[in-house]
Amino acid sequence: MKKLIKRIISFFAVITIVPILCAFAAGFITDKARSAGNSVYSAVKELSFFGGREAQTSAKESAAQSEKNEELTFLITGIDEVGNNSDVIILVSYDCKENGASVLQIPRDTYINSESYPFHKINAIYTYAYNKSIKDQKDVSKAIKAGNSELCAFIEDTFCLDIDCFFSVSSKGFGRIVNSVGGVDISIPFDIDYDDESQNLHIHFKKGENHLDGADAEKFIRFRSGYISADYGRMDAQKMLLCALAEKIQKGLTLPRLISLTKELYSNITTNMPLSEMLSFIPSAFKADMDKITLLTLKGRSVTVDGTMYEVQNKKYTYKVIDKYFKPGKLDISDIDKKGALNSPENETINGYYTDTAPFSINGYKASEWGKIADGIPIKKKK
Secondary structure (H helix, E strand, C coil), X not given: CHHHHHHHHHHHXXXXXXXXXXXXXXXXXXXXXXXXXXXXXXXXXXXXHHCCHHHHHHHHHHHHHCCCCCEEEEEEEEEECCCCEEEEEEEEEEXXXXXXXXXXXXXXXEECCCCCCCCCEXXXXXXXXXXXXXXXXXXXXXXXXXXHHHHHHHHHHHHCCCCCEEEEEXXXXXXXXHHHCCCEEEEECCCEEEEEHHHCEEEEEXXXXXXXXXXXXXHHHHCXXXXXXXXXXXXXXXXXXXXXXXXXXXXXXXXXXXHHHHHHHHHHEEECCCHHHHHHCHHHHCCCCHHHEEEEECCCEEEEECCEEEEECCHHHHHHHHHHHCCCCCCCHHHCCCCCCCCCCCCHHHHHHHXXXXXXXXXXXXXXXXXXXXXXXXXXXXC
């Protein structure tokens, strides 16, 4: 029973961190753990910190729901505690029948143009709704949910999607999660040296194998100045770190580490997804296929307007990505951005790229090949 409980805790650690690990961590579960899938509903009763009677009831409900669930679309946000912006925005579509997923990173500086907001960056939507909620209700938990709900609504409307739920974590919360597993080992493909006295931020890593604790992991995912592609380089580096964390879980943790990880996940992640819904996806998550999980970036063009840099998205490219990976064969290009929230017709540069109909290639990585990501990150040469 102890071994089974350990496997179940390990699974819950993985399935809960799936949003944070871009949904592909489930594919790291061992064959031995998969064999425990049929017993998960009874074993979860032993885990008192999942909610006692509530967890037991949820498990029973989930057993009935699991066969009905075919696909789950959810949003992941990583919150920068300095500016309180959603600096990490990831859209995930998890296919329970095919045991795969599409994972799309949306640049935080994506240009938006909506009468609803007095700003033009997508990552400020969260902040806007959060601040409004705090002012009205003075409840941090409700404000976090309000910020994520507002961002979900904008993405749903713009990308013609139905988002089932969201998962949100702060940068420090992510650091605590990394510490709970004893840190992670990652091979960094270049030296990193960066100092910002104004933020008391000092980032120094040597090329090669590095062991990162929570604080180091926070620094690594924040660094971007050394990448030629700036934020896109940082997003690829984030993929590397998340994969390293998933690998750490896959290789096996002690029972105390697994319990610590699970507690940190539940303490540091805010979600509107009921536990019963999480449990309902256990059977398919045990079968997740790394070769069927695609990691993508919604890559736009950098444009500077009034001294501020934005990433402008192309309508055709956005349509191609959503149509292929999130709603195959269900969309027409006219369904994307019906309100023109990603365009500024008055700005010739923005409008020109947004409406460009030239052929576009969609580049993605298979989760099983994440080691290739580092090779594709262009870096600045030191003077």
